[in-house]
Amino acid sequence: MANSFRCNTYKGNNILDTHDGLWDDLGMRTTLQLPKTLQEAVSFFSDPQKTFDYAVSLRWPTGKVTCPRCDSTEHSFISTRRLWFCKGCKKQFTVKVGTIFEDSALGMDKWMIAVWLIVNCKNGISSYEIARALGITQKSAWFMMHRVRLAMHSKEFVRLGGSGKEVEVDETFIGGAARFMHADKRKVKITERGVKDKAAVLGILERGGQIRASVVPSRRKHELQARVRAHVKAQSAIYTDALMSYQGLNQDFIHKTIDHAESYVDGQVHTNGLENFWSLLKRGLKGTYVNVEPFHLFRYLDEQVFRYNNRTALNDGERFHRVMGLIAGKRLTYEQLTGKGTDSIHHEEAGPGPA
Numbered sequence: 135m136a137n138s139f140r141c142n143t144y145k146g147n148n149i150l151d152t153h154d155g156l157w158d159d160l161g162m163r164t165t166l167q168l169p170k171t172l173q174e175a176v177s178f179f180s181d182p183q184k185t186f187d188y189a190v191s192l193r194w195p196t197g198k199v200t201c202p203r204c205d206s207t208e209h210s211f212i213s214t215r216r217l218w219f220c221k222g223c224k225k226q227f228t229v230k231v232g233t234i235f236e237d238s239a240l241g242m243d244k245w246m247i248a249v250w251l252i253v254n255c256k257n258g259i260s261s262y263e264i265a266r267a268l269g270i271t272q273k274s275a276w277f278m279m280h281r282v283r284l285a286m287h288s289k290e291f292v293r294l295g296g297s298g299k300e301v302e303v304d305e306t307f308i309g310g311a312a313r314f315m316h317a318d319k320r321k322v323k324i325t326e327r328g329v330k331d332k333a334a335v336l337g338i339l340e341r342g343g344q345i346r347a348s349v350v351p352s353r354r355k356h357e358l359q360a361r362v363r364a365h366v367k368a369q370s371a372i373y374t375d376a377l378m379s380y381q382g383l384n385q386d387f388i389h390k391t392i393d394h395a396e397s398y399v400d401g402q403v404h405t406n407g408l409e410n411f412w413s414l415l416k417r418g419l420k421g422t423y424v425n426v427e428p429f430h431l432f433r434y435l436d437e438q439v440f441r442y443n444n445r446t447a448l449n450d451g452e453r454f455h456r457v458m459g460l461i462a463g464k465r466l467t468y469e470q471l472t473g474k475g476t477d478s479i480h481h482e483e484a485g486p487g488p489a
């Protein structure tokens with residue numbers, strides 16, 4: 135099965151393969167032997183009981199099952215259907231309720247493999263490939279992937295950099311998507327923005343550390359600098375290109391610029407780390423996703439940022455497990471995603487059961 139995917143997964147980090155302690159760090163209290171490769175994952179998640187036990191241990195790490203609707207701990211478990219009847223609110227709940235999987239007709243076996251592939255394919259994986267691999271429609275696969283991206287989105291509260299740390303800041307344009315827009319919308323977009331139909335993205339990278347990337351409405355000074363100040367600690371060394379919008383950063387940072395019209399590297403002063411990230415991002419967007427509507431671009435950024443920030447320290451199984459630890463408390467409905475009702479995708483296919 136593994137060979138059927140056009141997916142460059144990260145090579146398992148053999149040095150780290152032995153540190154099983156990470157499972158504990160991530161809140162896993164179980165004796166389950168968790169999969170480390172796609173092949174092991176397919177085998178593991180084809181067992182509904184194992185899948186269920188795994189999901190339960192993630193959902194309720196302390197082992198105390200509480201109703202996601204009313205927090206009651208008084209319930210009866212209907213083992214044949216793997217669901218609980220809550221005595222507090224008199225409603226049933228499954229392990230999916232209150233997570234990105236809520237309301238999905240797809241079985242957990244399919245979800246697990248979808249999550250595995252999205253998290254571990256270096257250049258991303260298209261909804262067409264997911265659809266073929268799982269035997270579902272492309273539309274369902276597309277919806278699934280956006281829900282997984284929501285799990286991959288992490289709200290970061292810790293600022294990057296600090297005294298003695300080096301931070302690269304750079305912008306790029308992701309473009310061409312306006313051709314899919316309605317003519318009226320396109321007109322507005324193109325006249326309001328200076329840069330035709332391209333979306334501006336700001337990246338902030340701490341060398342040897344983490345990256346942040348977000349879509350920005352423009353490259354104006356207040357847009358860019360507000361984000362830099364929100365994400366970077368004062369006194370950091372900041373390297374940018376010579377864009378006027380960055381002028382004034384030297385009030386709070388050690389700001390050095392490289393004029394890309396003249397050269398790309400001046401000793402330490404360059405933004406090559408971000409250039410690498412942009413090329414990875416664009417390779418994924420062009421090669422795998424082909425076209426992305428501008429209003430969904432941030433979701434693809436979340437995906438690529440997650441993989442980048444978890445690229446070296448984790449192996450495939452750990453990366454998967456980290457995302458699975460982020461599924462709770464997040465919901466994305468088809469309507470939120472598209473503005474359309476769910477009739478068009480609901481009941482298209484059903485998983486093997488409510489596992």
Ligand SMILES: [Zn+2]
Binds near residue numbers: 206220222223
């Ligand atoms: Zn309840």
